[in-house]
Amino acid sequence: MKNAQRTKKQGTDELQRGVLERLATVFKLLSEPTRLAILHELRNRSQSVGELVATLGTSQANVSKQLRILFDHSILGRKQSGNQVFYEILEPGVFGLCAEVCRLLNRRAENNGHIQYDI
Amino acid sequence: MKNAQRTKKQGTDELQRGVLERLATVFKLLSEPTRLAILHELRNRSQSVGELVATLGTSQANVSKQLRILFDHSILGRKQSGNQVFYEILEPGVFGLCAEVCRLLNRRAENNGHIQYDI
DNA sequence: ATTCTAAATCGCTAATTAACCATATACCGT
């Protein structure tokens, strides 16, 4: 129990607002298709902003902004290389979350007779 | 391969926008603290709107609205009982998602020397 | 029917934000 002092032990029923807010923040990061597309693109290899812009169907400004959001939350890391900036996944846990949502959606889809995705 | 015809098989690299949007929609549902609080409250037992209003610190109108959103997405079911309406979890998978986010946050928190949550 | 209670809906405001265009910054080659 090393961290006992700093550990907040909450009752079974009452859950602190702050905890819910942190959870919500993570979900919110993943609640935009463009950001999910960025994560998916970076899954297997780091890429420069330009590469991402070429792949995703949106403006350079928008890609840059979404990258910043993910970077600011430490989901992505960045490495400058000369003229370009390469982004990489720092938090692979996000893919586990996506996979779990896919399973959830597929479970539902089965009831309608078709399988839909795999990320 | 029963569902082959209706199954969309996508290439390794290109991911349909629609899939990302559906994923994003699920994450968005979970991206508000009030909705997470509702889910947490309902985890162990169905509750009426009134009970939820008494527990959560927000207006009846707001609770009702958030319940509707979760209901419309089939995360919750409702059962009328006389004067009251009871809501219940229809999609327990959401708790798995919350737990995974907690683990993700805890992994990060460990680097700062404290454990934070458990939902 | 009337009253009481429970839940849903309406109208509104304030805050957030994705996406765009235009501009600025920064780095490289010449």
Next chain:
DNA sequence: ACGGTATATGGTTAATTAGCGATTTAGAAT
């Protein structure tokens, strides 16, 4: 220094939405 390329930022717009108070709808009980 200068031009070219890559990325970031500023400013704006349009859309979404959480939350509130007020009202409406619906059921229960008298």
